């Protein structure tokens with residue numbers, strides 16, 4: 001079943017989880033059949049980012065030491081948490097847990113990605129669950145990667161960007177709404193970007209997948 005990532009409202013608070021919180025949340029994922037079966041509790045899976053009601057869980061994993069464990073109805077993983085007073089369920093929370101518990105998988109998916117939806121800053125990236133939504137599209141070709149310099153105090157927007165060459169010196173990154181992004185390409189790497197822009201025209205796109213990386217992946221779209 002396709003994953004169901006639901007973006008949080010911008011008012012949702014992004015909580016910063018310590019190791020104790022991560023472990024408390026991870027404990028919710030095991031032996032949870034008595035709490036969840038047939039109930040209307042809101043649940044989420046921090047492997048695929050889907051949110052659903054507890055009664056949608058259809059498969060359970062037998063455990064030797066206790067009650068059964070819920071498997072996600074979307075991806076089949078035993079990474080299902082449910083809403084508690086201490087931890088209101090949100091996509092930002094699922095994203096944070098994904099990065100904490102599935103870090104190597106995230107790195108692998110990110111390194112292969114050729115597409116990610118747009119985001120306006122780090123918290124927006126968490127609230128939209130961008131790490132669950134980045135994709136490697138078979139028709140796209142990765143043509144290189146360059147380093148970005150971020151202009152201080154201007155945010156961490158990203159996703160798919162258009163690369164505009166303005167005059168002999170300027171490379172401007174523009175988001176899907178036409179706003180220029182707060183990054184500049186390192187001067188020594190301008191030549192590569194210009195050559196690719198000349199060769200591929202508007203089929204050349206940039207991808208900023210992770211607001212902490214300051215990398216621009218150069219994608220040639222063949223859609």
Ligand SMILES: [Zn+2]
Pocket residue numbers: 045046047048049050072073074075076077
């Ligand atoms: Zn899942």
